Amino acid sequence: METSQSSFRADRYWQIFQRHRIPAVAVFLAISTWGVISTAIKPNIYEAEGKLKFQKSNVNSSLTDVSHEFKVLAPVTDDNNLIATEAEVIKSNSVIEKTINDLQLKDRQGNPLKISNFCDKLNVYVISNTNVLRISYQYPDPQISKEVVNKLIANYLESNLITNKNEALEIRKFLEEQIPKAQQALLDTETSIKELKTKKQILSPQEEASKLATNLGDLEKRLTEARSEIINLNSQSKYLKEQLTMNAQQVLSATELTQSPAIEQIIAQLQELELQLNQEQNRFSENNPQTIKLQDEIRLQRELLAKQVKRVTDSQQEFSSSPQFGEIQEELTVEVIKLESNTIGLTQQIAYLAEIEKKLRQKAANIPEVEQQLTHLERELGVSQRTYELLQNQLNLIEIVAHQNMGNVRVISYATTPNTPVSSSSLGYLSTISLGLISAAGVVYLLEARDSYLRTIKEAKQLFGYNWLGIIPSFNKTELSAIAESDNCSTPPLIVRDDPGSSVSESYRMLQSNLRSLNSDRQIQTIVVTSSVSGEGKSTVAANLAGAMAQVGHKVLLVDADLHSPVQKNIWDTEGDYGLSDLLADNLDYRLATETAMNNLSIISSGTISQSPGNLLDSYRMKDLMHYWSRVYDFVIIDSPSLDKAADAPILGRMADGVLLVVKPEEINRSQAEFAKETLEHSGQNVLGIVFNNINPKVDAGGHYYHSLEKEHDVLPQAQLSSGSEEEFWATIIGVSQKSPKLQLSSTINPQQLLDIPVDRLEDTINHLEQDLAELTALVQEQEDELLMKSQIVRKLRRKVKLASIPERFSLEEELAQEQEIKQMLEKTLRGQRCNLARKRQIICQYQEIIQVKQT
Incomplete structure (x- = not known):
């Protein structure tokens, strides 16, 4: 299957080429001739080549590092485009011009060679996945091509060395200008950090913050304890005052006593003595001399406190005269005074601690800002330090590079004298022929794309959309034995009569068989045969189809209704005096115009040419005749004009059972086919199907043309008969059949003839x-x-x-x-x-x- 399809495609392409072979061959010959002549007169070209290896230079590396720090413009020297950049440098005008001058290169006129002409012969490209650059030059003289490459490499190396030294000097100058600036920036940053720490009195923000957090915690603890102590003292004082039943004046006096400096001093000494006594009592017994001494000092201090109270309040008599003012009241009063004094002291202490807490919190609030400023300055200090060190290091490196005579390129191989030319004549001829073939194929493609004709069965089926009932293969008359002897080559052949064993005859028998199969759905007897345009072979198809039907035993009438260009009379070589036009115009009996063409086949020719054939065909007389013929004959085949010539075919199609459309690819274009289809559709025709005529089975049958067309078969045994007439032989058979009850043959012939067989x-x-x-x-x-x-x-x-x-x-x-x-x-x-x-x-x-x- 695949082999047949491939063969079909090859034949299809060959058919397309055959249609456009003249312009294709003309284009091929023109291009090939031009290419052969150009190749023949072109001299041999020799190509010399050299190779360079590249690496990143120290100068460029230094300049790149510095440019990143200072955001200045520097040459791009990364590995991706280093070699591509250097390739452009090699092809620069300055390097090429120096090479031309050094070698005194001339053109054909003896003038100095132009740079553009030099570049046309120069090829500089990077070898993939390497850092190697290939330089080649083509010239008819191999020695000159070698010298050009080597001189170009030398000039480039010299230019590269000078460029590197100039770059080193420029970088050195730049570094010498930048180092003092970087040093001054470093000093300024260090000074700013020192001033900030001095002003804010902060050496380390982190340590200072930690210390402040600890101090604030201690202050809050002390403030809490002091406030708790004040509450305790106030409660005790309130209770003692209630026990003393002191009035307002007394309370006021007690308050004045607590505010007296002398009393405060005595109370303080009394509290200290009581504390010492408490400690000594814990250590010694009550009879210890030290304990006794402290008790005496406490008693003296209490007496001194009482005297001082009397003196301050100036109410000694009131206190002494009061019967309730005894020793216990005196002690309670002293205790109240001590409590009030302690309360005042704690109040002052809380105020002092609160002030300290406020200052510490203010200092802590300033630490983030100071830390931010200090971090910024330290970052600037780091940048300045790195910049200064980088500049200093690069300056030292540039000092070394500036005194070296090294570039960033090394010669891998110099050019040698080439021995073999790069431009071969055979290669030129092959390229020329290939170009000619491609151009010819392009011409064929363009012409085929602009071709509006239907070239294949597939295109015709897609456009018409009708069922196809048969394929009539193409043939040459020389291929058919019986037809080859005919002298009249202009008359369409009767294949089914003259060469019934041919493949073409078999295709007509297939066509009539397919038409008969349509009778299962609808009775079809009268068939109008037409085509889209003249020249598609409709008359030939009608004649051979009628003959094929007659050969299988059907009674057939062939009517030539093409009153414009009739050909059936010439095909069948009839001599009748009357035809269809005479029957319609003069109302003659149709038997006057009917002639016997072969067994079971009658023919009515067109008759006298009429000036208005459409009026004759579109008449009741024609309808009556067709109705009568359909009762007398098994099939009526009507050869009508093509659809582009007249409207006769649609007129006859409405009277007939169906229309058979003959299509000959390569004879009809798309516009004509579309017109024919619209005509059939608008006139309401019953299109039975399409017959494809004059088809090459090997090219346009899609690989599915039936094998029966390649063999010779006879439908009837007449081809096997020897001498003697066919009628005589069949008459003999029919006569004998009368004695056999199993045979059902006609008895119209004398049965006595069978005795001689x-x-x-x-x-x-x-x-x-x-x-x-x-x-x-x-x-x-x-x-x-x-x-x-x-x-x-x-x-x-x-x-x-x-x-x-x-x-x-x-x-x-x-x-x-x-x-x-x-x-x-x-x-x-x-x-x-x-x-x-x-x-x-x-x-x-x-x-x-x-x-x-x-x-x-």
Whole structure:
């Protein structure tokens, strides 16, 4: 299957080339001739080459590092474009001009070689995945090509060295200008840090923050304890005052006593003595001298406190005269005074601690700002330090590079004198021929794209959309033995009559078989044969189709209704005086115009040419004739004018059972085909299908043209008969059949003629028929196998369509439709072949019965 499709595509391409061979060959010859001449006069070209290896230079590296710090412009020297940049430097005007001057290069006129001409022969490119640059130069003289490459490399090396030194000097100058600035920036940053720490009195923000947090915690603890102590003292003082039942004046006096400095001093000493006494009592007993001494000092201090109170309040008599003012009240009063004094002290202490807390919190609030400023300055200090160190290091490096005579390129290989030219004549000829072939193919493609003619069956089927009923293959008259002897080459041949064993005759028999299969749906007897344009062979198809129908035993009438350009009279070589136009115009009996062309086939020619054939055909007389003919004959074939010539075909098509459209690819363009289709559709024609005429089976049958067209078969046994007329032989058979009840043959011929037919002749005829039956049986089996294979292909395509994606489904559905159409055509053809096979078997049985009857 794949081999046949490939062969079909090759034949299809060859057919396309044949259509446009003249312009394609002209273009090919023109380009090839020009290329051959150019290659022949072109001198040999030699190419010398050298190679350079590149690496990043120290100068460029230094300048790049410094430029990153100071945001200044520097040459791009990364590995990706270093070599590409240097390649452009090699092709620069200055390097090339110096090379031209050094070698005194001249053009053909003796003038100094131009830079553009030099660059046309120069090739500089990077070897992929390497740091190697290849430099080549092409010139007819191999020695000059070598010298050019080596001189170009030398000039580039010199230029590269000078460029590196100049870059080093520029960088050195730049560094010497920047180092003092960087040093001053470093000192300024250090001074700013020192001033900030001095002003804020912070050496380390982190340590200072930690210390402040600890101090604030201690202050809050002390403040809490002091406030708690004040609450405790106030509670005790309140209670003692209630126990002393002191009035307001007394309370006021007690308050004044607590505010007296002398009393405060005595109270303080009293509290200290009481504390010491408490400690001594814990250490010693009550009789210890030290304890006794402290008790005496406390008593003296209490007495001194009482005297001082009396003196301050100036109310000694009031206190002494009061009967309640005894020793206990005195002690309570002293205790109240001590409590009030302690409360005042704690209040002052809380105020002092609160002030300290406020200052510490203010200092802590300033630490983040100071820390931010200090961090910024320290960052600037780091940047300044690195910049200064970088500049100093690069300056030292530049000092070393400036005194070196090294570049960033090394010569891997110098050019040598080439021995073999790069431009070969054979290569030039091959390139020229290839270019010519490509150009010719392009011309063929453009012409084919602009071609508006229908070239293939597929294009015609897609445009018309009708079922195709048969394919009539193309042929040469020299290929057909019976037709080759004819002298009249302009008359369309009658293949089915003159060469019934040919493949073309078999195709007409297939066509009539397919038309008969249409009778299962609708009775079809009158068929109008037409075409889109003149020259598609409709008259030839009509004549041979009528002959094929007559050969299988149908009674057929062929009517030449092409009153514009009739040809049926010439095809059948009839001599009648009347025709269709005479029947319609003069109301003559149709039998006057009817002539017998062959067995079971009658023909009515066109008759006298009329000036208004459309009026004659579109008449009641024509309708009556067609109605009558359909009752007398099995089939009526009407040859009508083409659709582009007149409206006769649609007129006759409305009277007939259907229209058979003949299409000849390469004879009709798309606009003519569309016009024909619109004409048929608008006139409401029953289009039976399409007959493709003059088709090359190897090119345009899609690989599915039936094998039966390649073999010679006869539908009737007449080709196997020897001497003697066909009518005589059949008359003899019919006469014998009267003695056999199994035979159903006509009895119109005298049965006595059978007595003169020898038995051996009948046996030879049976042998020929059996041989023909075997070949036809093999043919039917081949078609059965082909139909089975086609059915499998259709099933596979249906499964693919179900599983295919949307983009693939369109092409698969189109392919499926084509395969189904071919399968249907195979089924129709196979039905006709089966009928032929059954008919041949019946004929053989009849012959055998006749022999048995005659022998008995």
